[in-house]
Amino acid sequence: MTGTDEPDCDLTAHLGAARLPNPVLTASGCAAAGRELQQFFDVAELGAVVTKSVLLEPRAGRPTPRMAETPSGMLNSIGLQGPGIDAFCEHDLPWLAERGARTMVSIAGATVGEYAGLAARLRGHPGVVGIEVNISCPNVEDRGQVFACDPQAAARVVAAVRQETSPLVPVLAKLSPDVTDIVAIARSCVDAGADGLSLVNTLLGVVVDTGTLRPALAGLTGGLSGPAIRPVAVRCVWQVHAAMPEVPILGMGGIMTGLDALQFVLAGAAAVSVGTAVFADPRAPGRVLAELRRALLERGFARLADAVGYAHRPANAEPLAAPAVPEQRVPAHRLG
Amino acid sequence: MPPVQVRGEVLSRRRAGAYHLLELVAPGVADTARPGQFVALRVGGPVSGLLLRRAFAIYRATPVGAYAGTVQIVVAARGAGTEWLAAVRQGEQLDVVGPLGAPFRLPTTAVGCVLVGGGYGSAPLFGLAEALRARDCRVDMVLGAATADRVFGALEAKRAASSVVVTTEDGSTGVQGRVSDVLPDVIEQSGALVVYACGPMPMLRAVSEVAASYATPCQVAVEEAMACGIGVCMTCVLPVTGDDGVTRMTRSCVDGPVFLADRVRWDELGRVPADALGAPALAAGGER
Numbered sequence: 129m130t131g132t133d134e135p136d137c138d139l140t141a142h143l144g145a146a147r148l149p150n151p152v153l154t155a156s157g158c159a160a161a162g163r164e165l166q167q168f169f170d171v172a173e174l175g176a177v178v179t180k181s182v183l184l185e186p187r188a189g190r191p192t193p194r195m196a197e198t199p200s201g202m203l204n205s206i207g208l209q210g211p212g213i214d215a216f217c218e219h220d221l222p223w224l225a226e227r228g229a230r231t232m233v234s235i236a237g238a239t240v241g242e243y244a245g246l247a248a249r250l251r252g253h254p255g256v257v258g259i260e261v262n263i264s265c266p267n268v269e270d271r272g273q274v275f276a277c278d279p280q281a282a283a284r285v286v287a288a289v290r291q292e293t294s295p296l297v298p299v300l301a302k303l304s305p306d307v308t309d310i311v312a313i314a315r316s317c318v319d320a321g322a323d324g325l326s327l328v329n330t331l332l333g334v335v336v337d338t339g340t341l342r343p344a345l346a347g348l349t350g351g352l353s354g355p356a357i358r359p360v361a362v363r364c365v366w367q368v369h370a371a372m373p374e375v376p377i378l379g380m381g382g383i384m385t386g387l388d389a390l391q392f393v394l395a396g397a398a399a400v401s402v403g404t405a406v407f408a409d410p411r412a413p414g415r416v417l418a419e420l421r422r423a424l425l426e427r428g429f430a431r432l433a434d435a436v437g438y439a440h441r442p443a444n445a446e447p448l449a450a451p452a453v454p455e456q457r458v459p460a461h462r463l464g
Numbered sequence: 465m466p467p468v469q470v471r472g473e474v475l476s477r478r479r480a481g482a483y484h485l486l487e488l489v490a491p492g493v494a495d496t497a498r499p500g501q502f503v504a505l506r507v508g509g510p511v512s513g514l515l516l517r518r519a520f521a522i523y524r525a526t527p528v529g530a531y532a533g534t535v536q537i538v539v540a541a542r543g544a545g546t547e548w549l550a551a552v553r554q555g556e557q558l559d560v561v562g563p564l565g566a567p568f569r570l571p572t573t574a575v576g577c578v579l580v581g582g583g584y585g586s587a588p589l590f591g592l593a594e595a596l597r598a599r600d601c602r603v604d605m606v607l608g609a610a611t612a613d614r615v616f617g618a619l620e621a622k623r624a625a626s627s628v629v630v631t632t633e634d635g636s637t638g639v640q641g642r643v644s645d646v647l648p649d650v651i652e653q654s655g656a657l658v659v660y661a662c663g664p665m666p667m668l669r670a671v672s673e674v675a676a677s678y679a680t681p682c683q684v685a686v687e688e689a690m691a692c693g694i695g696v697c698m699t700c701v702l703p704v705t706g707d708d709g710v711t712r713m714t715r716s717c718v719d720g721p722v723f724l725a726d727r728v729r730w731d732e733l734g735r736v737p738a739d740a741l742g743a744p745a746l747a748a749g750g751e752r
Contacts, residue, residue: 168694191704191734
């Protein structure tokens with residue numbers, strides 16, 4: 129990576145017990161299990177591949193239409209279509225491991241027991257550097273109440289997964305921004321044993337088709353992603369980092385560029401996931417990594433770790449690393 | 465061959481009836497493109513809020529020539545993204561990913577083939593016709609649309625095929641009616657043993673039923689809304705039965721867009737068939 133006379137930046141990212149060579153990951157549901165993106169770049173170069181949420185059994189998902197484009201974003205309503213954990217462990221995990229890719233496995237279930245079963249099934253698989261627990265799923269044991277919207281239910285899932293997972297493999301709870309107090313949910317998950325938090329999942333939305341006079345999606349609601357949600361995601365990262373600065377955060381929500389990723393880092397994310405951007409640019413994760421590295425160096429950060437949460441320092445604080453803010457044509461906060 | 469992502473320059477844009485014909489210099493795309501494959505383009509320019517790629521069947525792929533490989537696509541302006549493309553200027557740079565998807569499969573012997581296109585769905589059929597004729601297959605074409613200006617390539621079809629029948633729903637040109645109305649006659653008169661079709665889903669279903677009534681193998685290139693075009697987003701699925709007899713929600717971008725017509729669960733389009741792999745159990749409560 130190092131050029132001839134270019135200073136290097138230590139991009140090592142820490143997510144609990146996981147030490148990643150760099151902080152850019154894919155986002156669950158936006159990279160399948162890495163194979164399709166391998167045609168465009170080597171997925172082993174990323175911090176990790178976060179795989180599409182896997183369930184115990186195969187799932188056909190929702191009917192179509194499953195997608196609607198929205199301003200600077202999209203709604204998706206896939207319904208967790210996937211092959212189930214057996215096929216995933218047989219085909220996808222070995223493929224990723226053979227390529228030297230680090231894998232963060234996203235798991236989803238309808239009961240606490242299903243999450244625990246998935247975690248147990250993943251134990252001992254090489255290349256698994258973390259479990260991301262997708263708790264934005266309806267809990268069939270509680271009238272379909274979404275786990276992520278109930279601190280107790282979220283904690284029960286996290287505790288069950290933590291118990292079934294090696295201490296060397298961090299468990300991250302992926303939280304929904306569609307809650308009244310994300311810090312309360314975050315704290316509940318951390319108290320239950322979460323080693324880190326993924327912030328944030330999609331926001332629930334509806335698009336009405338004014339031609340058909342019906343909802344645009346067959347499943348009515350969909351998850352809103354893309355740059356449209358970025359400020360919401362950065363806000364969630366900010367609030368949770370402010371409340372629990374010691375808890376590592378994997379930040380995501382509309383990251384298209386290295387500077388977008390830097391916002392999350394400065395707000396408190398230890399690493400980031402690049403999701404919907406892949407639909408626009410299949411090489412986005414690698415590009416974001418290169419841009420983030422350059423942006424850190426331009427600001428005088430020799431280590432990624434020094435930039436994590438940097439925006440939280442008091443306005444009158446002495447600069448830590450004497451970062452030199454590069455000249456910009458238009459300051460980022462002004463309209464360009 | 466894997467797809468490539470390249471900056472493609474707009475070489476030309478011209479109107480073709482109700483459509484716009486775009487020629488792009490896209491090195492590496494045309495070299496390996498086969499009939500039925502498509503390209504996925506970013507739209508709206510560098511500061512656009514439109515994130516999702518638009519997929520277009522490749523009309524013509526020219527690997528060598530005055531330029532380093534060009535592809536042509538047919539654009540129907542019917543939304544913010546395609547309207548932007550329809551107004552794009554010569555020399556403009558577009559982000560192109562391709563070639564994508566599974567192409568039409570070609571017969572191994574010289575058999576007669578009927579190629580059926582609906583609207584701009586006829587675009588990929590001209591490259592296919594050329595490939596078939598190179599194998600000494602007789603080619604007959606049926607092109608249809610709602611109105612005359614929405615029939616794409618009727619003149620070119622006369623050069624590409626032994627016979628051409630054009631249908632329009634309003635009768636503004638050719639036979640009044642739909643492609644499926646005239647298809648039985650064309651199959652009988654040409655003695656074709658294979659049918660290929662590309663166009664809107666209801667048309668493909670009707671063509672598939674005609675082909676089935678003659679026990680004629682039929683391949684269809686489907687049009688499903690896609691977000692990525694490369695197989696990661698899972699939005700472009702339709703129920704398709706595999707070699708093992710199991711129906712799966714199948715991605716049209718990587719497993720298609722060309723499918724064997726008798727494998728598509730036409731009566732279940734827009735639904736998840738109850739017997740599909742991983743379909744919700746009937747006894748369970750509704751998924752949210």
